[in-house]
Each structure stands twice: as structure tokens, then as C-alpha cells.
Amino acid sequence: MNSNVSHDKGQEFSDARTQKIHENAKVLEKIAEASQPEWIVEPGPHLSDKSTTRRLMIDVIVALIPAMAVAVWVFGFNAIRLTGLCLVSCLATEYLFNLIRKRPGTLGDFSAVVTAIILAFSLPPTLPNFAVILGSVAAIAIGKMIFGGLGQNIFNPAMVGRAFLMTAFPVLMTTWVAPVDWKVDSSAPAAVAGENVDAVSQATPLTMLKPGSADRKLPVLRELIIGRTSGSLGETSVVALLLGAVYLLARRTITWHIPLGMLGSAVIFAGIAYMAAPGKFVNPMFHLGAGAMIFGAFYIATDLVSSPLSRKGQLIYGVGCGVLTMVIRQFGTYPEGVMFSILMMNGLAPLITRYTISKPLGGNVRA
């Protein structure tokens, strides 16, 4: 209004007109005031709840507590060392990255904590400290912050960190140890000799499946379910992971689509192979319990950023993860394929979203 007034001031010959404009403006203001709505209609989506990034992330952390407990029970101090080190270095990397980029801090959304825990749970228990730190830096810096932070990353940061470590230190990343209290077990050869050892190296259940493996002594399914097998820190116990998964599903932090697609397709794939050649391939239930299948299906593949948005897409994504995992496990050179299958499907996720997202009624709007 002010600009109008000052503009008209110069036109002295039309005082009457100026007056009229003023009057009109006042009327308009009154109308605007009167029609100020109590409820503002915003563009959709209109459904809302109280969930925040922080709440989702804390849910995941809570859900991982049982697995953490089992990890400490099975692998002892190494479990605490890996998780602690990952936490400190992931948070420090995120903090430093924000500092360098002069961005507001993002530690409060707890996503780095989740990344750290998932990364720690996917590492072999005896991994040396420098590799753990390096993996954490790679996960946060290369996996997430370089893309622009949470929500922009194409790939699951924890899996980027693990893939980096896997290719950087292939020997360290495939050195597995038996659970700590297995020293007294007669199946561990070093214990028989009565030596005082820190840890007994032992192949993971999946490594034993590979041709040429020295000790093909598959654990029974009960051991897999409880988690007393060698393997990555947090992946061993099916029952602890399922406990957390039930919590996540109940809190609706994750939906059933990705886990069902992944586990279902893996069981079907393994089942067909088992029926075709029972001597060559193992029971599909074994594949379900061994390695990171359960951990990957409920905690890694369900990462909200790097998975497709639509429900149908999530199902397709899950099936892709499951099938690729089984292809790598049964025909590839790596014993475990969860990480690579999830990374590959992460790459496809935007495409899957694009082809499965629901169309608005009457077709897409042409821009």
C-alpha cells in the first residue's frame, strides 16, 4: 500500500482519485481480515502423525538391543569394542563433515548412530581398530555426506562402509572366529591342545558351504536360531533379530513388504535348488538362518532412504534382494551375498519407485 501512496503523491491534480484508491484499499484490507480462515488448506498429503526421523531411528536402535545382547554374549568384549568404535568414529565424521561444509549439525537425528550400529553388526568380531575407523569414515563420508546428507544417499551408508572394507581388506574381512566360550568345546582343535588362545578361528556356516572349505561341519538349525555360530557381530542370532523385527513392525517403523519379499524369494529360490539337487545345495531353512539374511531383510534392506517408496515397489525390491543374495551364495565366489544384493537393489530403487508409484486419477499431469 505504501508504495502506491508514495507513487500517487506526485500526481497532485488527481487528489480525488488518490482518495478513492485509499478507500478501496481499506475495504480490501477489511475483507482480507474478515476472510482470514481459521483453518488453512495446504497441499496434500493431509495425514500426519508425530513420527520424526529421530523417532524412527530410536526405534531401530531399540530393536537392535536384543541382537546387541546376544553379540556381547557370543563374542564378548569384541562386540563392545566394535560398536563403540563405530559409534565414535561415525558421529565424529558426521560432525566434522558438517563443520567443514558449514552446515547445521545433524547428529540429533540419530541416523549416524543407526548407521554405526548396523555397520558394527556387519563386521567380523576380530577386525582391527584402524579398519573399523576407516570403514566408519567411508560409511558416513562417502556413503552419506558426499551425496548431501540423510535423505540424499542412493546407497545404504553402512553397506557402503562395509563394501569399502570388504574390497580394501579382503583377508581381514573374512577372518572369522568361533564364539568365545567355544574354547572348551572339543570341536575347536586349538582347545584340545590346551593352548591359551584369544580366539579360535572358524569358518562361518556359509563359508563351509563353499567347495574346498576345510571344515564342512554345518551347525544344526538350533544353533543358528540362538546365534552361537561364527559370523559377523550382530547377524548370528535369528531369535534376537526377530524379536527386534516384531517391535519394528508393531511400531510401523518398517512394513512387511521388503522382509517378506526378500525372505520369501530366498526360500523359494533355495527350495527349488534343494529339490533339484539335494546333495549339492542345502536346506532352504539353513540359508534363512545363516549369515546376514534375517539382519539384512529387517534392518538393512528396509532403510527408508535407499529403498523404493511405493508398497508394490518395496515388494519387488525385496524379491530382488532375496534372489540376488541366493544367486551370489549358491553360484558366486563370495559365501555371503546380502551386502552386494542390497547395494545393487539400492541402485535400482529409484527406478523401481518410478515405475510402481501410483498414478493420479486420470493419468499423469503433463508439465
Add this chain to the structure above:
Amino acid sequence: MSKSNLVSQFTNGLWAENPSLVMLIGMCPTLAITNSVANALTMGMATMFVLVCSNLVISLIRSQLQAHLRILVYMLIVATFVTVADYMLQAYLFTMSQSLGPYVPLIIVNCVILARAEICAAKKGPVTSFVDGLGVGLGFTFSLTLLGVIRELFGSRSILNYQILPDSFEPWVVMVLPSGAFLTLGLVIGLVNYLRSRKRVEA
């Protein structure tokens, strides 16, 4: 041709239009053979030799070039000098030639050379083209060697097979693998972009 123009033509290829870090051309050798400094250096030198010679020859015959046949003529000239470089490597640096494998003959299709022929040699005089080839070739060698230094240092603890880092340093196998090439290149390009943008703000 004034002296300052020649200098700017030379430094242009070194930094402002560095082929692999700014123009992002010639990516195949940049990614494939920078796993050690020696490989990178040899590759850069061979490419520079071919680039300088082809630039010079193309510039000398530029008035005779037919528009529809020019690419063919470029390729023939480049191929001639690549053959020379390839045979020289085989004669004097046989093990290096073996370890570079098909990447020396592949210099023929390196688009840095074709780009310089099209942008510079076909339009400008022999002296300018010669200096341009030298600048771009040195820039290419520089960026390859930089990647080679980073990758060899972390991937095999050494530079030019001379061990730098102590034995306690666990070599990062990823750095000598192709994925390490992509990682290093991405980070180095990020750094170069950062330096360039800072310079632009200051200017």
C-alpha cells in the same frame, strides 16, 4: 603469435582445461592404468608424445583438410604416432609395455587427442598447436600421476616401487582395484572443483 598467448595456451591445458580433471575426457586410461605411479607416468608420456606430434602434423596440413574426411585423416595420423610409441615402449621398456597391455594401442581412440586436433590443431598454426599439445599432454600426465601416487601409496604402501609407508600399514587393496580408481578420481575432481570455485570467488 605473441609470447603471452603461447604461455596461456600452455597453462590452459595444464589447469583450466585439464583433460581428465576438468574436461573429464580420456577417462579410460585415467581409470584403468593409474594403479601405480610408473604406469601412470609412462602412459602420460606416451600420450603426450602422440599428442604433440599429431597436433604438429595436423596443424601443418590443416589447409589441405577436407571437412568430410578430416576425422579419418586425424585417426590415421594419430595411429601412426601411436604405433611409433608402442614399438618404442616394446623396444626399450619391455616389462612396462607388457604391464600396460592394450592401453598403449588404445591411445588411438583417446578422445583427448581427437579433441585437441579438432579444437586447436585444425584451426591454429604449428607453433601454437605444438605448445597446446605440450600443455594438455603435461596436464594429462600430471593428473594421471597424481591419481597414481594416491593409489599406489595406499594400495601398495609405495611410490615408484619404493616403500614409503611402514609394514604396519595394512595396504588398502581397494585402491589398486577399479573401484579405487573411481573413488580416488571422484575425490580428486571434488578437490579440484573446490579449488576452482574458491579461485572464482576471489577473482
